[in-house]
Amino acid sequence: MRNVAVIGVGYTPVFVSKRRDVNIVEMISESVDAAFQNTGLTPDDIDAVTFGNMQTFEGLNLPHLWASDHMRAIDKPIIRISTGGTTGMSVLQAAYYYVASGMYDVVMAVSWEKQSEGDSQVGLSGIVLPEAMTMVAHGMDLFTGKGIGFGGGGSTGAASYQAMSYLHHSGAEPEHIDKMAALERSNAALNPYAHLRKKTTVEDIQATPMVAFPLRFGHTCPTSDGATTCIVASQEMVDKLTDGNVAWITGVGSATSDPCTANFLEGQITDPAEQKPAKIASEKAYRMAGIENPGRELDMSEMYNGFAHQSLMWLEKLGVCREGEAHKMLDRGALDIGGEMPTNASGGVFSTNAIGTSAMNRPAECALQIMRKIEGEHQIPKKIKKALAHGWGGMFQYVTVMVLADEPG
Amino acid sequence: MLRKVAIVGQAQMNAADSGMSRERMLFELCKGFYDSMGITRHDIDTFVLCSNDFASGHTISNVFEDCPVGAYMKDETKVEADGVMAATYAMIRIMSGLYDTALVVGNSQGGSVMRPYLVMEYTLNQTYDRQLGLMNELSAAALQARAYMDEFGLTEEQLNKIAARNLRNAALNPFAFNGRADVTPEDVAASDLLYEPLRQLHCYPFTDGACVLLLASEEKAKELTDRPVWIKGVGDSLDTYYPERNAVRSKSVKLAGQRAYKMADVGDPANRIDVAEVSAKFAHQEPIICEGLGLFPEGSGGEVADRGLADLDGAMPICPSGGALGAYAFNAGGLVRLAECHRQLAGDAGDTQVVDARTALAHGQDGFCMQHNAVMIVSVEEG
Amino acid sequence: MEFKMGPETRQVQGTWDASTYKFRMDGTGVRLLTEGMKDKKIKGIRCSECGMVYVPGPTYCRKCFVDIDEVVELKDTGTVMSYTVEMADVRGNPRDEFLISAMIKLDGADSWFVSSVKGVDWQEFKVGMRVKAVWVDEPAGSLTDIDHFEVIPE
């Protein structure tokens, strides 16, 4: 396999709840333009394109077809990848494989979501609606909670069950979720590409209503409009096209289990907080990256956290710390931007969530941190040698992992 | 030096109505395939699914597809495009050196569950074309057919011959369901007129289908089968969405072919390719694809039809399986073309067998009037 | 360098006609379950290879990848694996009555399902508690034949 590096990142100028001024393909063009501007490349330098989003969030099938001109993919090989929440990283991993395999040298990975054009709550219901209707046909009551069957649970979805199971097994308290939420929102306040950018205290979070215990309103992510483009290249093209300040992809992994919280039709056998795919995927990525002790060797992490408890949970599931340790790291400031394991210095998905981009922004942020090209004030002060990026999707079942580094390894 | 990858096995099913849930269709196909290969799901290093949210009617279509293909607690990803792209990605994953086996599984149920023409309409520019409602898969295909006929003098009778040949071939293929053993060009001419010049029998049938391919690295391929079919070249290309695209001299078909030929070191495709399986969803697309791929000279569609050059025993057999007119399930479509190439090269093609087939070409497409085209060259010659 | 969005442009509508799909779903396990519930019995399906018991039962085992069809009867008691207490709707408006929904693993089963638990103060409720089904008086072969669960006193 060949060495592959992220050589540049392009975000839309903002991630906000509503881009009223542009249509979908115009918005995508902004992030592609930014990537070209940031790398000094032109479309002629691009050998192939990988692309993805969540189709039903915009009601648009195979949107790379309409976006062909706007993302400068005319006459290029292109592949569309979509895996739910993990889409962004799955798209970047496809670009990685395209280069690692020797097929192509420079590949552009494009992800986007314009969630204001649809209703994402409704779009998410589309994951399981036929299954739910089958249960309804057998007497399930969708609305009152009477009877047995429905896996969905409270209005924060099955995330509340996951949070409770996490708390139970880790020994963390609900207050730790508040604290993590406040930390990440405050990080987001420093990031010009974050959506919710307000310095936030634990008290602010605790003032929000409890929706489905243990999750509060202030524990949930926003829905955003935005697009992200990453350009990856082979060693040879890194030498040719860049000054060498790039972020190397040294480990990749992905794994699935089953739609654990939605398998009410055929029996749920997986604890939503168990997340064994995180272990499978991360162990593979660490092995590739030559990492034996992730907690000691990694310098930062970007976790996919649609809900505020998840960063803590993932740190444990991905082996960054032992089970039950993450909330202690939080308590001692280890997860702060200046801490030993800065986690979601960007503010995370919890602060910015244009879903297709959410799992691409994680490795993109790691790459920018490594390259010390962070715009805004969330640059981690210490030198970043190895960074962990994580994506999560499907119906609680997919995990993607990437390790990025300042050296090809 | 790129790592060698082979197709070591395949299975497919196509029907107007599978009578099964999507999950059950996938489970039965994959279970049967594993058993036939003498392997289990644990022998698969990475799963590349190929499906579509609108085709399946499910947001994140692979959520309920992982388990029935055997991917529980395994490495998995999903391509949302034609099956040839999924096979390409699986190949690339193996080429990276990180995997030795990859299972590609495509499926959709256009016969029983979803409405293919409606799913295609969701690909339109939602702010313009879909608002006007003039463009749909049939009207767009009809315009493309008319353009080819105007440009190169293909007659309706010749167009009907193309359709009839495919439908007759399909009747010989147990994996196609839309075959018509004795169909004549006159029968095609008598079918319902939709958008001129397109008639019902020029169009792909709505299909429930699934297809599975197992790809493997050189070493693993030789362990798994005595008859590996080597992937020699792949290529794909995207055209513009907008009508400035030349739909009869398809640049993306041409570029896809050129890329695949270059990788496979094929200088003279018309001579080197023994059989081609192309995804012509409408009869007139077959000459456009074949000509873009250099299998026949530009504009020769009429002559090819008259002289039977694309017949089973012709100079360049095209779609001995009956092609997309015999069965065409979204996402599985391109994989079925590859599976048919595998049957040909493995000598398993029964009544549709092309004599001495050693190198084959599979083509897949996405979008209105073939906006995105993908090609894979496969061969029994290891090289 | 502050980015300023351009003027607002209008919206046009589109739909994804989800109602046009004719879904085919496997109902084998859920019917087995509801048919049994007429007699206040809970039936799942066991994998004869690994012994996993699923309720409702699928037609194949996710782990062993084989067809499964061995019916097993389960007790109507189980253990709370996780839970949530619904306190407000999605917009944050408080609910009149708090609702405990729990993921419950029935005794003898390896899979979980969700049901509500009543008759317990939410602040006293814990993961790991033992619960028992409360049946309706006249079961009709419906998923609502079990009205809810209640905590088994220790």
Next chain:
Amino acid sequence: MAEKPEKLVVDVQVPVDYTYNYRIGPYLERYIKGLGEKKILGVTCPECSKVTVPPRKICGACNRVLDEWVEVGPAGTVENYTVGHVKINKGLVEKLDSPQLLAMIKLDGATVPLLAEVKSIEPTELKKGLRVKAVFKDPPEDSLSDLSHFEAEG
């Protein structure tokens, strides 16, 4: 003989269609305003000189932002056509009582054809090379359909 579950496939439909609201962006916004004044606006690419209607932001092949506006039409020439004997209604093919005439029309001054409906002629009169002119809605409704259809010129 142990109890076996009876296989069941359930046909299910979902009771909803999903609706979306699409922002059209500044290019189509300006195009629609033009239609209200009976003007058809396109943009030209400074690199390849193509003139495209409706206007869009990017020429992908040339990597250029298209910001040079030109008025084209209202007359043009039929480049390609089809006569529809059916329509597709939510994915289902339905027979039409009277055929629909569709044409790819290269408007005077444009290089990229526009798909539009042609009315007031017989299907047999629709030919390549036919001169047609735009018919606008009067009064305009401030929408894409202000360019109502085309009819034979003269």
